[in-house]
Amino acid sequence: MKRRDFVHLAGLGIGGMALAVPITGKAVSVERFLEMPLDNAQKKALADVALNTARANGASYADVRIGRYLNQYVFTRENKVQNIVNTESFGVGIRVIVNDTWGFAATNEVTPDGIKKATEQATAIAKANSKFQTDPVKLAPVKSYGEVSWKAPIQKNAFEVPVSEKVDLLLSANAAAQEAGASFVNSSLFMVNEQKYFASTEGSYIDQDVHRIWPTFSVNAIDREAGKFKSRNAMSAPMGMGWEYMIPKAEDKLQGPDGMMLYRKSYDIVEDAGIAAMQAKGMLSAKSVEPGKYDLVLEPNHLGLTIHESVGHPLELDRVLGYEANYAGTSFATLDKLESGDFKYGSDVVNIFADKVQEGTLGAVGYDDEGVQCKRWDLIKDGVLVNYQAIRDQVHIIDQNESHGCCYAQTWQDVQFQRMPNVSLAPGNDPYSSAQMIKDVEKGIYIAGRGSYSIDQQRYNFQFGGTVFYEIKDGEIAGMLNDVAYQSNTQEFWNSCVKICDEDDYRFFGSFFDGKGQPSQVSAVSHGSSTARFNGVNVINTGRSI
Known part of the structure; x- marks a missing residue:
């Protein structure tokens, strides 16, 4: 293993252990997130290579997914940044039906030759599996949509927000928790962008752009004399939104018991972290429930x-x-x-x-x-x-x-x-x-x-x-x-x-x-x-x- 690969993988491990999350893809620069490797015309031409190859090899049905998956994860603890992870995964998956049997193959060689080879592999797998197939695959009909697109209705792409702004927000939340009495606090921010292009032998060519975001934290309060600690996690929800979720709006807040705030389509991570610390401290002296x-x-x-x-x-x-x-x-x-x-x-x-x-x-x-x-x-x-x-x-x-x-x-x-x-x-x-x-x-x-x-x-x-x-x-x-x-x-x-x-x-x-x-x-x-x-x-x- 090359040293740079070891450092990269070790870094991902440290960040991933913070919440035991799956991390896939190749490490890339932040600037890479805003680049577009292929336009739709290029994707369609590549998809047609797979569909035509599948037909030529006896497939009664085929679909191809050209996918680009971007991930950015930011991990902090108290006043320090633990890790920042930027990854990209880019490739093609081809699924076919030959002799009433599924076959699948994938490649990260996003070229006509690479896609042709993967499609031939998928059809070969289907033919081999068909010898043991007892129930033929039956597909429900689906409409042919032609060339269509769908984009998540986000207001601001989270990948366009500087990493420094994201770090400052998490550290501000950590500071609010500590000021309210937290002994320890860690916070994280997960952002995902799925750029997916689907095509099938039934005539659909579908381009989609999906965005997701998840801010979260865990606050700990400790009573050292009693030897006890209590934790309170964030009241955020992962959302299919852009950076607008991180901009608090008064109309999205609901009042819960004992000063707790509950959030809808926007989230105030700094406010929630401060309340979390107070609640964690309150748990230290709260009574135990009677069954x-x-x-x-x-x-x-x-x-x-x-x-x-x-x-x-x-x-x-x-x-x-x-x-x-x-x-x-x-x-x-x-x-x-x-x-x-x-x-x-x-x-x-x-x-x-x-x-x-x-x-x-x-x-x-x-x-x-x-x-x-x-x-x-x-x-x-x-x-x-x-x-x-x-x-x-x-x-x-x-x-x-x-x-x-x-x-x-x-x-x-x-x-x-x-x-x-x-x-x-x-x-x-x-x-x-x-x-x-x-x-x-x-x-x-x-x-x-x-x-x-x-x-x-x-x-x-x-x-x-x-x-x-x-x-x-x-x-x-x-x-x-x-x-x-x-x-x-x-x-x-x-x-x-x-x-x-x-x-x-x-x-x-x-x-x-x-x-x-x-x-x-x-x-x-x-x-x-x-x-x-x-x-x-x-x-x-x-x-x-x-």
């Missing part, structure tokens, strides 16, 4: 993770069918539950939908990685299971003839497969705020922010923690709590949902690095909701030994 049954008031930044694990994953059709099992299990929501037409996944107020076009979300795109135009569809309607998440070669299994448009690959070198779209809980129809909800609770707990969790291999029995917890007594916040986690099963939990705040309270939770598959791939997905109330949920004390 028992409580009414839970769950705010969206917390509830999103519960939606993700107990609704998003179990309604992926490949899990339902048992095709996905090694990575986080299968699903209890088997086909017979959909076919019955009356399986009560939740109470009557629970309406959960999938959406690949919801503006500002991590999963928002115009077309998926199979060239299917994205849309919104219902998963749970009035508490009843009504659909799954499925792609072109799956929907015939559930007697549908249109893909849901939720196929995705993490990079050009990975084969696309079914991934979770944005899965969200619809807000309530009647005017109702979180403050009103708290007033209606006699004995309960308000939970904000995501925490540790556990769920079984069928996505059924689970346990969730959170970031901050407040006791509710007779309609009033009665102080902070420690050691809170709630246990339930998916059907019991969602059937205990009795009230959901209106759309004024609606905001997002997000997962920037959601893993699935063997070999593993990550994707980004958002989950929207308003604050919701769940009655009579079992709460345990995580600080007591059994």
Whole structure:
């Protein structure tokens, strides 16, 4: 290994360990982010090389993805910069059907010769696999869109903002936390730009420009005499937005309990870091929860993770069918539950939908990685299971003839497969705020922010923690709590949902690095909701030994 390669990889490791995030691509200069290696005419010509080669080698279908993936990660701690990572990944992935069998190959040689060789390899793989194919691939029809484009409706490209400005913002947040009493603080900023060009033998040539951003931090407060420490993570959400998310707007702030601020489509990281330090200090003296049954008031930044694990994953059709099992299990929501037409996944107020076009979300795109135009569809309607998440070669299994448009690959070198779209809980129809909800609770707990969790291999029995917890007594916040986690099963939990705040309270939770598959791939997905109330949920004390 060359010395410069060792230094590069070691540097990535130091930064990556800060949050154990996947880092892919080749290290590049910041200036490289604003260059455009190919225009659309060049991409189309290269795509046609793959499509024509595939046809000549016996393919009944082929698609090609020319992808350029840009990543910038900034890591800081207290008053120091730990690492700055700038990477680019650029290449082509070709997928074909020959003899009713899939084949796939990829190359970083983005030239006519390189693409021709990769396409020939993909068709050869399909022909070899076809000897063992028992069920022919069946693709749902899709419209030919011709030459189209989609761009994330960002206001300011985060890659155009100087690195020094990003560092100053993170260090300002760290300083605010320390001034408010934090013993330690680290902060990070993740920015991603996916430039994707898709073409298929069905006549679509689709160019897309996707942007995502995630500011986050962790604050620690220490009581050295007592030998205790408490942490509070950021109340930010990863978003499918540009730098405008980092410019605070008063109209995007909601007041939570005890001075806590909650954020919608813009985020004040400096303000949140200062509040986080005060809350972490408060946790040091907060009382430990008494186990028992409580009414839970769950705010969206917390509830999103519960939606993700107990609704998003179990309604992926490949899990339902048992095709996905090694990575986080299968699903209890088997086909017979959909076919019955009356399986009560939740109470009557629970309406959960999938959406690949919801503006500002991590999963928002115009077309998926199979060239299917994205849309919104219902998963749970009035508490009843009504659909799954499925792609072109799956929907015939559930007697549908249109893909849901939720196929995705993490990079050009990975084969696309079914991934979770944005899965969200619809807000309530009647005017109702979180403050009103708290007033209606006699004995309960308000939970904000995501925490540790556990769920079984069928996505059924689970346990969730959170970031901050407040006791509710007779309609009033009665102080902070420690050691809170709630246990339930998916059907019991969602059937205990009795009230959901209106759309004024609606905001997002997000997962920037959601893993699935063997070999593993990550994707980004958002989950929207308003604050919701769940009655009579079992709460345990995580600080007591059994």
